[in-house]
Amino acid sequence: MQFNQIHEELFTIRDWIRFTVSRFEEAGLFFGHGTDNAYDEAVWLVMRALHLPMDTLENFLDASLTLSERKHLTHLIERRITERVPTAYLLREAWLRGFKFYVDERVIVPRSFIAELLDDGLQPWIDYPEMVESAADICTGSGCLGILLANAFPDAQIDVVDISPDALAVCNINIANYGLQYRINAVQSDMFSALQGRTYDLIISNPPYVDAPSMAELPVEYRNEPQIALGSGADGLDHTHTLLTQAASYLNQGGILVVEIGHNRDVLMDAYPEVPFTWLEVAAGDQFVFLVTREQLMAAGLNG
Numbered sequence: 001m002q003f004n005q006i007h008e009e010l011f012t013i014r015d016w017i018r019f020t021v022s023r024f025e026e027a028g029l030f031f032g033h034g035t036d037n038a039y040d041e042a043v044w045l046v047m048r049a050l051h052l053p054m055d056t057l058e059n060f061l062d063a064s065l066t067l068s069e070r071k072h073l074t075h076l077i078e079r080r081i082t083e084r085v086p087t088a089y090l091l092r093e094a095w096l097r098g099f100k101f102y103v104d105e106r107v108i109v110p111r112s113f114i115a116e117l118l119d120d121g122l123q124p125w126i127d128y129p130e131m132v133e134s135a136a137d138i139c140t141g142s143g144c145l146g147i148l149l150a151n152a153f154p155d156a157q158i159d160v161v162d163i164s165p166d167a168l169a170v171c172n173i174n175i176a177n178y179g180l181q182y183r184i185n186a187v188q189s190d191m192f193s194a195l196q197g198r199t200y201d202l203i204i205s206n207p208p209y210v211d212a213p214s215m216a217e218l219p220v221e222y223r224n225e226p227q228i229a230l231g232s233g234a235d236g237l238d239h240t241h242t243l244l245t246q247a248a249s250y251l252n253q254g255g256i257l258v259v260e261i262g263h264n265r266d267v268l269m270d271a272y273p274e275v276p277f278t279w280l281e282v283a284a285g286d287q288f289v290f291l292v293t294r295e296q297l298m299a300a301g302l303n304g
Helices: 013-027 038-049 054-060 067-082 087-091 113-120 144-152 165-177 238-250 265-271 294-299
Strands: 094-096 099-101 134-138 157-162 184-188 200-205 251-260 289-293
Touching (some): 013 067, 038 054, 038 067, 038 087, 067 087, 094 144, 099 144, 113 144, 144 165, 144 200, 157 165, 165 184, 200 238, 238 251, 251 294
Parallel strands (some): 134 157, 157 184, 200 251
Antiparallel strands (some): 251 289
């Protein structure tokens, strides 16, 4: 498809959204980085590229765009279609549970069922937010879950941990944007390796969990993300094995481990029949996130 003259033919936001939806549908794009359909993706791209709040669409539908704005939209739409770049990267923003995060190609686009569980502070497994004085987010990426931890547990000091210095650079941007430098500490570490001597009331993790067969079949949009943040060995559980076998040493008495594992529930339960996993209910079901206590890990012989 030729995009060269599009900016000379479309003038209003209504024109651009209609055009973008049509082209996205025609191109057969894959959605899953903040939206799940062509219309929502088009509205997000057009409105935010113009620095307009999403909830003001009706007010601006028939607003005419400047030539520079039309050229800018042409460029973004072309990249979304021809390169399959996720819209979050094009806009340098992603949203999770109403929180806005800076993102670029150094981190995966924020998405996690754990974010949903933090809305109510992991109740009823944590009775009161003030009970959590220390927490860690392992494999933090953009730092999004660490920031949601800080919101859910206002008395907690939080370590956000990632092996990638590039990811931590993005993470620190988000920490600064929310003014949380005094509560959130970014740590470069391969899982727990740089955390010796530290213990926490709560550890969460949305680690890489895509298995090898699925990695080979990922849509191009996902291939534009850092692959180190997606794949986790043949069965998708390499990082989860590390969490389960080492977390007890980094949890305080009564401490809790919460981990997202994608579609690997059956494989995980086969690998750890002695662990009494609690599977947490989210909008998509109870297959994706487990909770286990320090004492349960130790009783199962997983004591680091």
